[in-house]
Amino acid sequence: MSFDVASLRKQFPILQREVDGKPLVYLDNAATTQKPQAVLDAIIDYYTTCNANVHRGAHQLSDEATRRYEKARDAVARFVNAAAREEIIWTSGTTEGINLVANGLAQLLKDTDEVVVTEMEHHANLVTWQQACKRAGASLKIAPIHDNGELDIEAFTALLSPATRLVAMPHVSNALGTVNPVKMLTAEAKKVDAWVLIDGAQGIAHGNVDVQDIGCDFYVFSGHKIFAPTGIGVLWGKRDVLQDWPVWLTGGEMIQDVTYQSATWGVLPNRLEAGTPNIAGAIGLAAALNWFSELDTRALQTHEKTLLTSAHEQAQAFEGLRMIGTAQDKIGVLSFLLEGAHPADVGFILDRQGIAIRTGDNCAQPLMKRLGIPGTARASFSIYNTLDEVDALFDALRKARTMLA
């Protein structure tokens, strides 16, 4: 293997811990990733040396904090290849980013308008649009998937029409691991002049997100899925779109002139960032992105592919295991069911063996319903996982199968 996973693991203090006397095997990375020392250090250093509120620079600490905070914005802009730093809006995470866009959209929609999402959405990228449509009296259209978890592209394209105002879709499905051809789908949506939002919650940590290349209008993600802390996230939006987008949260920082009875809004990015921001979170996120960028992306992708291939091969050979989601282009996730065993039971028995996975509806109840299953067990991999851990997963599953039979 072209990169040293053992030394990478050493940078993650939590990976050294044990669960019930067994080494932790953390395979719940689609839920949240662990944090390298570089990120932990950046947060501690901020609080230790220059904690102050930003953009109110009457003193040295505030200057230093503001500089680090705005440098963090630059780091994100570079990471996703934004055309301008003002296009980076801090949020608390993917969900807030989608809500910001959806809230604005609800004010712009007419009752003849349509919003298109896919059957593979997690709740964050479904309920928000559903509620926005409800408020505006607009219609929500659901683009179907094939049974293997791939988007039905023909049906997706057929749903698009001049009435389509916005298309929202995941870059990568959290439950199935399907990678959507977002560039091509965006081009289709642009033919009818719709806005496009890509939910990058699961896409961001797998490298090479280039928002200009995709051609979308919005790309949202959470820091904690890419080795940064929870509570910080990003909404990237095209400047032309964001600068007129209806403001959502109002208050300090986002205004220009205020009287008792009226207010005018500031310019990007501030107009969409009300209140004191998550300064430490932004700095932590920048540290994570900088740390990640220094790794060899190609080697990481190869490593991740090796893990998933091994997981797939072992899954196929495993009697009574049914894989959920077998898209051609797939990353990071092995969702499955064991015959005769409830996913929750599988989760319990794996947990006792130190193996952390997700079980349940994957925050995607309509998708589970569409697939005709109550939920799945889901192992999700990150760059610091090893082939030994994949083997440990299947050893543990053999035990689960025996015990639950």
Next chain:
Amino acid sequence: MELPDSQEIVDDLAFFDDWEQRYQYIIDLGKAISGLSEEQKTDDRLVKGCQSSVWLIERIENGRIRFEVDSDAVIVQGLLALVLAAYDDKTPQEILAFDIDGYFAELDLERHISPTRGNGLRAIVAKIQALAKRSVS
């Protein structure tokens, strides 16, 4: 097998020295309780967790609280059997006096009754306690 009482369960589980035997015992306990028929599993009896679902029918019979439960997951069913052993056919006063958290701690199963687990167990316990409280007030 007949469902043992809560003290017997504590003693039985203390006897095992590895987790596999303990979980096997809990799974077997779950199989020992009768569960509910499909017709009885109505939505109003459903306590939905994001990991597994449980159904509960509770009633008072001759001053004692009786309940029946079922789950779609066998370990959760076993954990429900532990609750059943402690709570079923007891007076409301007995139920309110019983230290359920201490019981699960003694069984070394606190993790399963913690509110952070989406298995519905905590909600079942809360429902039975609420019924007990209503019937003494």
